[in-house]
Amino acid sequence: MISFFPALIFVLLAPLIGGLLSGIDRKVTAHMQGRVGPSIFQPFYDVGKLFEKENAEVNGTQRFYVISYFIFAVFTGALFFAGGDLLLVVFALTLAEVFLVLGAYAAYSPYSHVGAERELLQVMAYEPIMILSAVGIYMVTGSFAVSEILKYPMLLVVLLPGIFLGFLYALTIKLRKSPFDISTSHHAHQEIVKGVTTEFSGPNLGLIEVTHWYELVFLLGFVFLFFAANWILGIIAVIIVFLLELFIDNTNARVKWQLAVKSTWAITLVVAIVNLVVLAYVVVV
Amino acid sequence: MAYLQKSPWIIHYDASSCNGCDIEILACLTPMYDVERFGIINTGNPKHADIFVVTGSVNEQNKYVIKNIYDQMPDPKVVVAIGVCATSGGVFRECYNVSGGVDMVIPVDVYVPGCAARPESIIDGIVKALGILEEKRTAAVMGVSREQPVPAAATEKPAGGV
Ligand code: SF4
Numbered sequence: 001m002i003s004f005f006p007a008l009i010f011v012l013l014a015p016l017i018g019g020l021l022s023g024i025d026r027k028v029t030a031h032m033q034g035r036v037g038p039s040i041f042q043p044f045y046d047v048g049k050l051f052e053k054e055n056a057e058v059n060g061t062q063r064f065y066v067i068s069y070f071i072f073a074v075f076t077g078a079l080f081f082a083g084g085d086l087l088l089v090v091f092a093l094t095l096a097e098v099f100l101v102l103g104a105y106a107a108y109s110p111y112s113h114v115g116a117e118r119e120l121l122q123v124m125a126y127e128p129i130m131i132l133s134a135v136g137i138y139m140v141t142g143s144f145a146v147s148e149i150l151k152y153p154m155l156l157v158v159l160l161p162g163i164f165l166g167f168l169y170a171l172t173i174k175l176r177k178s179p180f181d182i183s184t185s186h187h188a189h190q191e192i193v194k195g196v197t198t199e200f201s202g203p204n205l206g207l208i209e210v211t212h213w214y215e216l217v218f219l220l221g222f223v224f225l226f227f228a229a230n231w232i233l234g235i236i237a238v239i240i241v242f243l244l245e246l247f248i249d250n251t252n253a254r255v256k257w258q259l260a261v262k263s264t265w266a267i268t269l270v271v272a273i274v275n276l277v278v279l280a281y282v283v284v285v
Numbered sequence: 286m287a288y289l290q291k292s293p294w295i296i297h298y299d300a301s302s303c304n305g306c307d308i309e310i311l312a313c314l315t316p317m318y319d320v321e322r323f324g325i326i327n328t329g330n331p332k333h334a335d336i337f338v339v340t341g342s343v344n345e346q347n348k349y350v351i352k353n354i355y356d357q358m359p360d361p362k363v364v365v366a367i368g369v370c371a372t373s374g375g376v377f378r379e380c381y382n383v384s385g386g387v388d389m390v391i392p393v394d395v396y397v398p399g400c401a402a403r404p405e406s407i408i409d410g411i412v413k414a415l416g417i418l419e420e421k422r423t424a425a426v427m428g429v430s431r432e433q434p435v436p437a438a439a440t441e442k443p444a445g446g447v
Binding site for chain 1: 292319
C-alpha cells in the first residue's frame with residue numbers, strides 16, 4: 001500500500017519545485033505591483049546566502065526545534081506522497097508546526113513570542129477544516145489511505161465542493177499569504193518585526209525556508225487530491241489555485257487575528273459541515 | 286559560492302535624519318527603482334540583515350542603539366552611511382547633542398555623499414558594499430581576521446541608563 005518511490009521523489013524534488021514556485025511567486029507579485037522583480041531563482045540565492053552566514057543562535061535548543069520542524073514537515077509530505085494515512089498526515093503537519101512554535105518560544109523576545117502566539121491561533125483556525133477534509137474524503141471513498149483515494153473513479157471536488165472551498169480558505173493561512181500573514185510577514189516590520197522567524201538567523205532561517213518549500217509542494221499535492229480522477233484537470237486546478245493565492249495575497253491587507261480565526265471557523269462551519277451533512281444524508285438514502 | 290552578493294538583505298536605521306535621506310531610501314523600493322530586482326529586501330530585523338544602512342547624524346541618545354543593532358547582525362556584515370549627516374554629522378555637526386557621523390560608533394564601510402543622497406547613488410553605494418561583503422566572507426573562510434577597530438565613542442558607558 002505504501003510505496004517508497006514517490007516519497008523518495010518528493011524528498012528529492014520538492015525543494016527544487018517549491019523553491020521555483022516561490023521564485024515565480026515573487027516574480028508574479030512584482031509584476032502585479034508594476035515592478036520587474038527578482039529572478040525566479042532568487043529564493044535559492046537567499047537560502048544559499050543564509051547558509052553562508054554566521055550561525056548565531058540565541059540558545060542551544062533552538063537548532064533542535066528547527067531540525068525537528070524540518071524532519072516532521074518532510075515526513076508529512078513523504079507520507080502523503082507514499083500513499084499513507086491522510087489522518088496521520090494531517091496530524092504530522094500539526095506536529096511540525098508545533099516545533100516551529102516551540103522554536104519561536106525558545107528565544108526570549110517579545111516579537112517572536114507574539115509571532116508564536118499568532119501561529120498557534122492560526123493552527124487553531126485551520127486545523128478543523130484540515131481534519132474535516134480528511135473525514136469528507138473518507139466518507140466518499142471509504143478509505144483514509146491516499147493510495148486508495150487516488151483510485152476513486154470520480155472527481156472528489158464534485159462531491160465535496162464545500163470542503164474544497166473551506167480548504168482553499170485555510171490554504172491562504174498555511175501559505176502565509178495576505179490577508180492571513182499574521183504570524184510572520186515581509187511587510188509587518190513595525191508590528192511584529194518578522195514574527196515567528198524573528199529570532200532565527202543564518203542556517204537556521206535557511207532550513208525554515210526550505211521547510212516552507214516542502215510544505216508548499218505538499219499542500220498543492222493536497223489540492224491535487226480533490227481532482228485526482230483526472231490528472232490533467234488536477235494539474236490545471238493546482239496552477240489556478242496557486243495563481244489565485246498570489247492574487248489574493250496582492251489584493252488584501254493583513255487582518256487581525258480575531259477575524260482570521262472567526263472567518264475561518266465560520267466558513268468551515270457553514271460550507272464544510274453542510275457538505276458533510278448532505279453527503280451523510282445521500283449515503284444513508 | 287557568492288550567494289551573498291545576490292541576496293543582500295538590509296536593515297535601515299534612522300539615526301537623526303531630517304527624513305530627506307529616508308525618503309530617498311524608500312524611493313529605491315518603489316517600482317521606479319525596484320531594488321528587489323537585485324534581491325535586496327528591507328528586512329527591518331537585524332538578525333536577518335547583511336547590510337546596515339544608517340541615515341542621519343548620530344546623537345548622544347542613540348549611539349548605543351546603533352551599536353546594539355550592529356552587534357545583533359550575524360557576520361559577515363557591512364555598514365553603509367547614507368547622506369552627509371551620516372558621513373560626518375553634516376549641517377548638524379555643531380549641535381550640542383550630536384556626536385558626529387556613524388563612524389563615531391561603528392566601523393563604516395561605504396559612505397554615500399549627498400544631501401539628500403540620490404536613489405542612484407544609494408544603489409551605487411549598496412553595490413559597492415556588496416563587493417566588501419564578499420571580501421569579508423572570503424576573508425572569514427580563509428581564516429584571515431579582518432577586524433576593524435571599534436571607535437572609541439562606542440566603548441564609553443551609556444549616559445542616563447539607555
Ligand atoms: S544628509 Fe541632508 S537630507 Fe540627508 S538627513 Fe542629512 S540633512 Fe537630511
